[in-house]
C-alpha cells in the first residue's frame with residue numbers, strides 16, 4: 001500500500017508534489033518537513049498526513065484561506081506556533097491525531113483564535129506516555145466557541161480547567177488513549193454542559209468512577225463505555241446522576257474483564273440496577289459482560305420499559321432457566337422494543353458477532369453465546385412491535401413449542417445454532433412482514449414443516465443444517481417460502497438434488513451452494529430463470545459441462561450472472577479443454593476471474609492455475625491428437641469414475657471408509673470438509689479416574705498414536721476454565737467421558753456434555769464415547785439423557801479377556 005501510494009504519486013506528479021484534484025490536495029507519505037507552498041490557493045481540502053512535520057510555523061498555512069478540512073495525522077508534530085492557523089477562518093475540520101502534541105505544552109495561547117468556524121477537532125492519540133503526575137490541560141480550547149466534536153486523550157491524572165466550559169457548543173466528546181484510573185466527582189467539573197455524546201472506549205487500566213463523576217454532563221444522551229475496563233457494577237453506579245432522566249443510549253458492552261485470569265461472575269442484582277431502574281433508556285447494551293445470573297427485580301424491573309427500543313444481552317453466561325416466561329412478559333411490556341439480541345450464550349464462543357447499534361441502524365459486528373435448563377414453554381407470543389430478533393448460538397434444553405406472530409412487524413429473525421428437544425412451530429395471526437430468516441445450524445429435519453407460508457420472505461439462510469437428509473425423499477421443501485430471492489444452503493453436505501426437491505422458486509436470484517459435495521451440477525438449477533448469482537465454490541466438481549456453460553452464458557446475456565466456482569478439484573486434460581477456454585473467454589462474471597487451480601494428468605498430476613496453463617497451452621496440450629484423445633479420454637473417464645465413486649462412498653460410508661483408510665485418508669477428508677482438529681480425543685474425567693486416565697493415555701497415545709487432550713495437562717494455566725473447556729472440546733475430534741463413581745462431584749460434567757452435544761451437532765467427525773468404570777448404567781442415565789442416542793457406550797469390564805475386547809471396540813470407534 002505504502003509503496004504503491006508513493007509510486008503513484010511519483011508517477012502522477014513530480015516527486016514531492018501532491019495529488020491535486022479540483023480543490024483537494026493529498027500529500028501523504030512524502031516525508032515532508034513543512035507545508036508545501038506551491039499548491040493552488042483555493043484548495044478546500046488538504047491532507048498532509050504521514051509526513052515528517054515537527055512543527056507548524058507561523059503563517060505556514062495562511063496562504064490557504066479557503067481550507068475547510070485540514071488533516072495532519074501521523075506526523076511528528078510537537079509544537080504549534082502562535083500563528084500556525086493564521087487566516088484559516090473557514091476551517092471546519094482539523095485533525096492532528098497521532099502526533100506528539102502535549103495538552104499542556106504544545107498549544108500556545110491564541111493558537112486557535114483564527115479558527116472561528118472550527119466544528120471538529122481531533123487531537124487524540126498524542127499523549128502516548130503514561131505519567132503518574134497531574135497533567136494540566138492548558139490547551140486554549142476556550143478559543144473554540146463553535147466546536148461541536150472533540151477527540152482528545154485522557155491522561156492518567158487529568159486536570160481540566162475552567163476554560164473547558166467555554167466550548168458551549170460542544171456536543172460530542174471522545175476520549176481516546178485513556179490512561180486514567182480514577183475519575184473523581186471533580187474530574188469533569190468544568191466540562192461544557194451541552195455534551196450529549198460521551199465516549200470512553202479505550203481505558204486499559206481498571207477505572208474507578210466515583211458515583212457523581214458524570215454529574216456535570218447535564219445533557220447527556222449517549223454514554224458509551226464499551227471496551228473499557230470498568231466493570232459493569234461500577235458503570236451502573238456511575239449512572240447515579242442520571243436517575244429519573246432520559247438517556248437514549250447506555251452502551252456497556254464488554255466492560256467487565258477477567259481479573260488475573262480468574263473468571264469474574266456478575267450477578268445482576270436489584271441493588272446494581274437501582275439507578276438505571278428509574279431512567280428512560282432507548283438502547284441498552286450489556287453484551288459480553290460475564291453476567292451469570294439475572295435476579296428477580298433487576299433487569300426486568302425497569303420503571304420505564306416503554307422507552308426501550310434495543311436490548312442487547314449477547315455473550316453472557318446467564319441462563320433463561322426460570323426466567324424465560326418473565327422475560328417474554330417483559331418484552332410485551334416494552335411497548336416499542338424493536339431489537340432483541342440474545343445470542344452466544346452461555347459460554348464464550350470463539351468469535352462472537354456483535355450487533356452495532358448506531359442510532360437506530362444496526363450493523364453486524366461480533367457477538368457471543370449462552371446456556372439454559374430443561375423446560376418446555378407451550379407458546380410464546382412475540383410482541384407485535386419487535387422488528388429484529390436474534391436468538392443465536394444458544395445451548396439450551398429449554399424448548400418452546402410454538403411461537404405466535406400476530407400482526408407482527410418482525411422483519412429479521414435469526415434463530416440459529418442451537419439444539420433443543422423441539423423446534424418451535426411458527427404460527428401467523430393477521431399480517432406479517434418477515435423478510436429475513438436464518439435457521440442455520442439446526443437440523444433441517446427438525447425445522448421442516450414448522451413454518452407457515454411466509455409470503456414476504458426474501459432471504460433464507462440454512463447453513464450447516466444437514467439438509468442432505470431431506471433431499472432424498474421430499475419434494476417442494478421450500479413451498480412455504482414462495483417468494484424467496486436468496487437462498488443460502490452452504491455447508492450442507494449435499495451431493496445431489498433431485499428435480500422436484502427444491503420446488504418451484506420463481507423469484508430466486510441468489511443461490512449459495514458452496515461447501516457442499518457436488519461432483520456434477522444438478523440440472524434442476526437451470527430451471528431457475530432469474531438466477532443472477534450461483535455459488536458452487538468448494539465442491540467436488542472436476543469439470544463444467546457444455547450444457548451448464550451454455551446456460552450460464554445465456555443467463556449472462558439476459559442479465560449479469562455471477563458464477564462462483566473456485567476451489568473445486570478441476571481436471572485439465574484434452575477432454576476438458578473447452579471448459580478451460582471457456583473460463584477465459586466467457587462474459588459470465590467468474591470469481592477469481594476464472595483462474596482456478598486445475599489438476600493436470602498429463603504432467604504427472606501437477607496442479608496449475610488455468611491462466612498459466614492457457615499461456616503455455618501448447619506445452620501442455622500440443623499432443624492432444626486423435627490417438628491421445630482416446631487414451632486420455634479413457635484415463636480421464638476412469639479417474640472421473642474413481643472420483644465419483646470415492647465421493648459417493650465418502651458420502652455414504654464415510655465412517656467405514658475412514659475406518660479402513662484411517663489416518664491418512666481421514667486427514668484428507670477433513671481437509672476437504674474444512675475441519676482440522678488439534679487433538680484426536682478430548683477426555684473428560686473426575687478425580688478418581690486419574691489412574692485409569694494414565695492407562696488410557698498409554699494405550700491411546702503411545703500404542704495408537706493419537707493426540708489426547710486432558711484438562712490437567714493441556715489447559716492453559718490460569719485461563720478461565722469454561723473457556724478452556726470450550727476451546728479444547730472444539731478442537732478435538734472425539735470425546736471420551738470417563739465415568740466413575742465421583743461423577744456427581746464433577747461440577748463440569750454437565751457443561752462438557754452440553755458442549756459435546758453442541759459440537760456434535762455443528763460438526764461431523766466427532767464421536768462421543770462413554771466409558772463407565774465401577775458405576776452402573778442406570779446411575780448415569782439422567783446425566784447423559786440428552787445425548788443418549790449419539791453415545792457409544794463401553795462398560796469397562798473387570799476380566800482380562802473382556803478388557804482386550806473393550807480395547808478393540810474403543811480402537812474401532814476412534815479410528
Ligand SMILES: *[C@@H]1O[C@H](CO)[C@@H](O)[C@H](O)[C@H]1NC(C)=O
Nearest residue numbers: 030031032033051052053076
Ligand atoms: C521521515 O520519517 C520516517 C519515519 O519516521 C523516516 O524513516 C525518514 O527517514 C524521515 N525522513 C526525513 C526526510 O526526515
Ligand SMILES: *[C@@H]1O[C@H](CO)[C@@H](O)[C@H](O)[C@H]1NC(C)=O
Nearest residue numbers: 068089090091092116117118
Ligand atoms: C462558517 O461556515 C459557514 C458555512 O461554511 C458559513 O455560512 C459561515 O458564515 C461561517 N462562519 C464564519 C464566522 O465564518
Ligand SMILES: *[C@@H]1O[C@H](CO)[C@@H](O)[C@H](O)[C@H]1NC(C)=O
Nearest residue numbers: 129130131132133134156157
Ligand atoms: C510514579 O511512577 C514511578 C515509576 O513508574 C514510580 O516509581 C513512582 O512511585 C510513582 N509515583 C507515584 C506517586 O505513584
Ligand SMILES: *[C@@H]1O[C@H](CO)[C@@H](O)[C@H](O)[C@H]1NC(C)=O
Nearest residue numbers: 134135136137138159160161
Ligand atoms: C493549570 O494551569 C492554569 C493556567 O496555567 C493555572 O491557572 C492553574 O492554577 C493550573 N492548575 C493546576 C491544578 O495546576
Ligand SMILES: *[C@@H]1O[C@H](CO)[C@@H](O)[C@H](O)[C@H]1NC(C)=O
Nearest residue numbers: 168169170171193194196219
Ligand atoms: C446546547 O444544545 C442545544 C441542543 O443541542 C442547543 O439548542 C443549544 O443552543 C446549545 N447551547 C449552546 C450554548 O450552544
Ligand SMILES: *[C@@H]1O[C@H](CO)[C@@H](O)[C@H](O)[C@H]1NC(C)=O
Nearest residue numbers: 184185186210211212213240
Ligand atoms: C461523590 O459524590 C457522591 C454523591 O454526591 C457522594 O456520595 C460521594 O461521597 C462523593 N465522593 C467523594 C469522594 O467525594
Ligand SMILES: *[C@@H]1O[C@H](CO)[C@@H](O)[C@H](O)[C@H]1NC(C)=O
Nearest residue numbers: 294295296297322323325326
Ligand atoms: C423470582 O421470581 C420467580 C418467578 O417470578 C419466583 O418463582 C421466585 O421465587 C423468585 N425468586 C426470588 C428469590 O424472589
Ligand SMILES: *[C@@H]1O[C@H](CO)[C@@H](O)[C@H](O)[C@H]1NC(C)=O
Nearest residue numbers: 384405406407428429430431
Ligand atoms: C390484526 O390487525 C387486524 C386489523 O388491524 C385486527 O382486525 C386483528 O384483530 C389483529 N389480529 C390480531 C391477532 O391481533
Ligand SMILES: *[C@@H]1O[C@H](CO)[C@@H](O)[C@H](O)[C@H]1NC(C)=O
Nearest residue numbers: 453454455456457482483507
Ligand atoms: C408472494 O407470493 C404470493 C403467492 O404465493 C403472491 O400472492 C404474493 O403477491 C407474493 N408477494 C410478494 C411480495 O411478492
Ligand SMILES: *[C@@H]1O[C@H](CO)[C@@H](O)[C@H](O)[C@H]1NC(C)=O
Nearest residue numbers: 445469470471472473474475
Ligand atoms: C425419508 O427417508 C427416511 C429414511 O431414509 C425416513 O426416515 C423418512 O420417514 C422418509 N420421509 C418421507 C417423507 O418419506
Ligand SMILES: *[C@@H]1O[C@H](CO)[C@@H](O)[C@H](O)[C@H]1NC(C)=O
Nearest residue numbers: 463490512514515533535564
Ligand atoms: C456462500 O456461502 C459461503 C459460506 O457461507 C460464503 O463464504 C460465501 O461468501 C457465500 N457466497 C456468496 C456469493 O455470497
